[in-house]
Amino acid sequence: MIPAETTGGKRVTLCLGCRAPLYLRVLESAGGYYIGYRCARCGPQGRESDYYNTRLEAQDAMDKRDFGRETQFNGRHYKHLGNSWE
Ligand SMILES: [Zn+2]
Secondary structure (H helix, E strand, O other): OOOOEEEOOEEEEEOOOOOOEEEOEEEEEOOEEEEEEEEOOOEEEEEOOOOEOOHHHHHHHHHHOOOEEEEEEOOEEEEEEHHHOO
C-alpha cells in the first residue's frame, strides 16, 4: 500500500497500524508545519507537503489545494500533488 491512496473519489489513507481512515490536516513537527496524516492512536502517518513556517500558511495551502511533495516509500518514488484531489 502506498501512503495515500484514492478511495471513492476522496483522498484518504488508512493507518498502517490500526487501519483507521485518516484525512489530510495541518500538522506540526520539529521541522515546521505541514499537511499530512496523523492517527490519534499511532502517530504521524505521512507528510504530503513541504514545510511551512506558520500554521496559517499550511492551512492556506491546504484550502487552496496548492501543495505537494515528492516522496519515497519502500524504495519507490511517488509524487503527490494536492491540487489533483477529487
Ligand atoms: Zn492508527
